[in-house]
Amino acid sequence: MTMKRFLFVLLLLAAGLPVSAQGVRKTADEFNKMSRSDTSLVELHGVVSRMRGDQRGVFYLKDETGEAYVYGLVDGRPGSNVSFPQMEIVVGDTLTVYGRRTVYNGTIIEMAGGHLLRKANGPDHAAQLEKARGLDVHPTFKGKGKEAFSAWVTAHLKYPKEAKAAHIDGTVTVQFVVGKNGGVQEVQVLKGVTPALDAEAVRVVKSSPKWKPGMKDGKPVRVTYTLPVIFVIPE
Numbered sequence: 001m002t003m004k005r006f007l008f009v010l011l012l013l014a015a016g017l018p019v020s021a022q023g024v025r026k027t028a029d030e031f032n033k034m035s036r037s038d039t040s041l042v043e044l045h046g047v048v049s050r051m052r053g054d055q056r057g058v059f060y061l062k063d064e065t066g067e068a069y070v071y072g073l074v075d076g077r078p079g080s081n082v083s084f085p086q087m088e089i090v091v092g093d094t095l096t097v098y099g100r101r102t103v104y105n106g107t108i109i110e111m112a113g114g115h116l117l118r119k120a121n122g123p124d125h126a127a128q129l130e131k132a133r134g135l136d137v138h139p140t141f142k143g144k145g146k147e148a149f150s151a152w153v154t155a156h157l158k159y160p161k162e163a164k165a166a167h168i169d170g171t172v173t174v175q176f177v178v179g180k181n182g183g184v185q186e187v188q189v190l191k192g193v194t195p196a197l198d199a200e201a202v203r204v205v206k207s208s209p210k211w212k213p214g215m216k217d218g219k220p221v222r223v224t225y226t227l228p229v230i231f232v233i234p235e
Contacts, residue, residue, distance in 0.1 A: 028061065042101055174189055175225070
């Protein structure tokens with residue numbers, strides 16, 4: 001990337017587009033066919049199809065009409081101030097982003113300095129994230145993999161009385177991070193059933209003993225996992 005281009009992107013990021021001005025929703029095809037002189041604010045929604053840079057946020061966003069190129073993404077959600085790697089965006093994730101359409105070097109149509117509005121992890125998010133990181137060693141739980149942790153969680157669940165009385169069961173999908181020190185962090189429900197079952201799933205995952213962290217280039221790294229917590233009404 002040239003210095004001129006780098007400085008241009010920095011200026012766009014520093015401008016801090018307000019969340020209240022999210023632009024007009026466009027498809028990828030409409031975005032790509034906008035007038036060359038049109039630099040209005042645009043909102044795009046689609047699935048990350050290709051990654052070009054995992055540090056500044058350079059990727060392609062695909063919908064039913066085609067692909068749009070996003071060059072540089074920051075977190076535009078209220079109260080958030082994280083870097084692109086901390087957003088943990090990988091191929092397969094669904095994003096809603098906004099920014100201004102630009103044309104670089106007379107040929108490359110792109111959204112430079114985009115802002116993230118919403119993010120939903122793809123079905124293969126955890127595996128894609130590990131692949132993107134290229135882990136040398138995966139985290140282990142009591143010397144084993146995620147399957148051992150799933151069994152541990154099931155063994156430590158306490159079925160909420162109100163859910164049992166109402167004959168409510170189901171699967172709560174939980175996301176969590178195994179931190180650099182092996183501790184389980186940032187536990188959240190991706191897909192819930194009821195508040196009682198959701199809370200119990202989160203409680204047990206949070207109570208996890210420490211893992212042995214994942215390693216990359218000889219250093220511990222954060223690794224995100226998605227875990228289905230299955231509730232079956234006890235007899």
